[in-house]
Amino acid sequence: MxxxxxxxxxxxxxxLVLHWATGYDxxxxxxxxxxxxxxxxxxxxxxxxxxxxxxxxVGCGTGSLALTAKRLHASxxxxxxxASAEMIARAQNKAARAGVTADFxxxxxxxxxxxxxxxxxxxxxxxxxHLGPAARRQCAAEIKRVLRPGGRWLLVDFEGxxxxxxxxxxxFHRHGHIRPGELRAxxxxxxxxxxxxxxxxxxxxxxxxxxxPQAGE
Ligand SMILES: C[S@@+](CC[C@H](N)C(=O)[O-])C[C@H]1O[C@@H](n2cnc3c(N)ncnc32)[C@H](O)[C@@H]1O
Numbered sequence: 379m380x381x382x383x384x385x386x387x388x389x390x391x392x393x394l395v396l397h398w399a400t401g402y403d404x405x406x407x408x409x410x411x412x413x414x415x416x417x418x419x420x421x422x423x424x425x426x427x428x429x430x431x432x433x434x435x436v437g438c439g440t441g442s443l444a445l446t447a448k449r450l451h452a453s454x455x456x457x458x459x460x461a462s463a464e465m466i467a468r469a470q471n472k473a474a475r476a477g478v479t480a481d482f483x484x485x486x487x488x489x490x491x492x493x494x495x496x497x498x499x500x501x502x503x504x505x506x507x508h509l510g511p512a513a514r515r516q517c518a519a520e521i522k523r524v525l526r527p528g529g530r531w532l533l534v535d536f537e538g539x540x541x542x543x544x545x546x547x548x549x550f551h552r553h554g555h556i557r558p559g560e561l562r563a564x565x566x567x568x569x570x571x572x573x574x575x576x577x578x579x580x581x582x583x584x585x586x587x588x589x590x591p592q593a594g595e
Contacts, residue, residue, distance in 0.1 A: 391486040394508040395461045399440050399468035406442070410580065417580050418446040421503055424574070424585055425532045429453040431498035434524065436487045436517065437461075437505025441469025441480065448478050457492070459485040487517040495526040503534040504583070506564070507556050518568045525590040531570060533561045537584040561586045569595065 396402055410417050421443060427433065431454050435444045438458030448456045458480065460466050469482040485491045487502075487509065500521045506514055521531055537558045561584060562572055570588035578585050 391461050391488060392510055392513050393437075393461060393487070396439070396508075397462055397464045399462070399464040402465070403440055403442070403468075413580070414442070415446075417578075418443055419450065420578060420580070421501065421532065421534055421585070422447050422450055424534075424578075424587055425499055425501060425530060426587070427451045427454055427499060431455075432496065433457065433499040433501070434459070434490075434492065434497045435501045435503070436490070436521065437502060437508065438469060438482065439465050439505075441465075441472050441482055443501060443503055444469070444480055444482070445472060445476060445478060448480060449476075456480045457497075458482045459487070459490065461486045488513055488520060489516075490520045490524050492524045494523050495529075497524050497529060498526060499530045499532070500525055501532045501534075503532070504536070506533065506535045506561070514564060515567070518564050522568050522570070522590055527590055527592045527595075529590045530573075531565060531586075531588050531590065533565060533586045533588070534578060534583055535561055536582050537561065538582060558584075562588075 406414050427447060429451065433447055433454050434457040436459055438444055438460050441458050444456040444458045447454060458469055463484050466482050466484045473480040483491060509517060525531065535556045537556050562575055565572060565586055565588040569591040573587045573589055575586040
């Protein structure tokens with residue numbers, strides 16, 4: 379339990395929280411030109427999931443990535459946090475409808491409600507651009523705390539979003555901007571080692587797969 383939860387208060391964020399959960403799923407479908415399934419499966423492939431792992435999706439939205447991970451790797455345990463009550467409610471509904479066990483909780487990325495070193499994999503997909511630089515660093519430090527040594531962090535986001543986002547995305551990128559190379563820099567700043575990085579193959583999305591430092595590193 380985080381300090382804020384122990385005090386009975388919900389932790390706060392300076393990030394941009396989305397409250398239109400049903401509309402969000404429609405937007406993703408539109409932006410991905412109906413290729414959302416391939417988009418989610420590509421991210422799960424990049425995360426290199428193995429049986430029995432505990433996987434946390436931070437800023438999970440309506441839970442699509444966590445539920446895809448569970449569909450492809452039945453023996454993993456999936457967790458998701460999002461600052462939005464509406465997103466979490468929809469994620470929980472989607473899991474119930476799919477008959478899938480998934481632990482979705484309303485919480486902020488800057489203060490994750492998990493014990494140290496309890497996850498093998500953490501994902502942050504298209505959410506870091508919702509956070510300002512200070513919140514991004516807090517989020518990175520929290521991800522390092524909850525990952526076991528050698529655990530993997532998959533970062534996916536629009537690099538250069540403010541200049542290159544086209545069409546409908548132009549309206550959703552006034553709040554944040556990830557400069558080229560910034561995903562890698564964020565991971566390295568908190569001591570992660572980059573294993574693989576590059577374009578995701580969808581729009582101007584880029585990924586970084588990085589491992590948490592071993593004890594003593
Ligand atoms: C563009 S959506 C991405 C959702 C999901 N990861 C996906 O791939 O579809 C960004 C999400 O980040 C959430 N968010 C913004 N600030 C946050 C914070 N500080 N902590 C947790 N979630 C946050 C928003 O509520 C929103 O659901």
